[in-house]
Amino acid sequence: MHRIPAPVHESAPAPAHEPAPAPVHDHRRLGRELDLFDTDPLMGAGLPYWLPDGAAVRHALEEYVREAERRAGYRHVYSPALGKRELYETSGHWSHYSDDMFPPMDLGGEQVVLRPSLCPHHALIYRSRAHSYRELPLRMAELGGMFRSELSGVLGGLTRVRAIQLNDAHVFCTPDQVADEARGALALIRRAYDALGIRPARYRLSLPGPGGKYVADPALWERATALLREVLDSSGVEYEEAAGEAAFYGPKIDVQIADGAGREATLSTVQVDFHQPERFDLHYTGPDGAKHRPVMVHRSVIGSVERAVAHLIEVHGGAFPAWLAPVQLAVLPVSEAQLPYAEALVERALARGLRARLDAPAQGTLGARIRAARLVPYQAVVGARESAADLVSLRLRDGRRPSPLPAAEALERIAGVAAGHGAALWEE
Secondary structure, three states: OOOOOOOOOOOOOOOOOOOOOOOOOOHHHHHHHOOOEEOOOOOOOOOOEEOHHHHHHHHHHHHHHHHHHHHOOOEEOOOOOEEEHHHHHHHOHHHHHHHHOOOOEEEOOEEEEEOOOOHHHHHHHHHOOOOEHHHOOEEEEEEEEEEOOOOHHHOEOOOEOOEEEEEEEEEEEOHHHHHHHHHHHHHHHHHHHHHHOOOOOEEEEEEOOOOOOOOOOHHHHHHHHHHHHHHHHHHOOOEEEEEOOOEOOEOEEEEEEEOOOOOEEEEEEEEEEOHHHHHOOOOEEOOOOOEEOOEEEEEEOOOEHHHHHHHHHHHHOOOOOOOOOOOOEEEEEOOHHHHHHHHHHHHHHHHOOOOEEEOOHHHOOHHHHHHHOOOOOEEEEEOHHHHHHOEEEEEEOOOOOOOOEEHHHHHHHHHHHHHOOOOOOOOO
8 A cells, every 4th residue: 555645735634642733724714705605595505606706716716727638638518417316327326326305306206306416417328329449538527517415514614515516528439548538537637626726635546335335246346446556556556445425326537635634535536337337228339339338437536616716715725726726917007197007907807718807906005915815826016107118017926027028018928938837826
């Protein structure tokens, strides 16, 4: 068994004889202070709503993932958040997972259920068309809603909710393609973590444990487990094995994150599934003209969007990477005389695809406005010189002040940094 050391900027769990330290940032408190999300008892527990700044972060994250998937050869679909009870009986969710599902609803003489997972829908989409081995691997992705009947006592902020937006994908492939597809998914996850500025606490090979509700097919479990061990070993990551953490239909690689108190949660997963292709009678036509059973690789880059944003809030303390920040550029005119130029500069920034806002003199002194915008990656202070010469004097969030630049060049450079999905604010 391999072990991964705790990353230097994340706290490992405290020894049993010492109290765990408080998190550096609590996403529940900070999310409300920064107007990212909130809750209302009339909407219900575990059902947060997103305010405009939070929605901007979420949208940027979702668009990044969609584009990363597109570049990796995934094609996106949409599927409904409801399904007949029979669908989940076929997939095995009803017999193995119904305690975590909402009760069925009677509708037109049928029972329908809020889905707890997207994979049964994707299996049906695959089954709806004939497939040749030449089409495989077929990589199907979706950012879709799913629902978990979480108990009230475990709900909290964005980390445990009842309505989840899941970044999910399923690769339908031949048995010979499974290892490469799982390795590719793991590489996609690692690239995303670099862009997001987060690091895993550890990688975990999640295996079945005693007493759990698992599909009874030891040969397939052994085969899937061997494949995932091979993927982890060949990818060069340290990992631990954990009994009792597998999905009911197969083992999985879990990428664990930790908050400031060392509390772990699973963010990303890669799973090998021989079970559902059989349950749904999926097949493809092989080079011999006969029908063959595909393998499903379940893969999630950022998992739950809610949990991902919660972790990002805590890791960055609201000072998100420039590409993810709800406001990327704040324009601060020194006086009312520069207001027309500042308004035009905001319009130019918006036209460049940047999220920009005007912090006008009516909102307070220049110093007060600068302090209020401390989490914005770029502040453009506009005085008489700047407005007369079409210049921008930038203040970077990290304290740097580049030399004044022509406005068009400044906006171009900021847009370039954002498009690069990097951690740096500025390249000298």
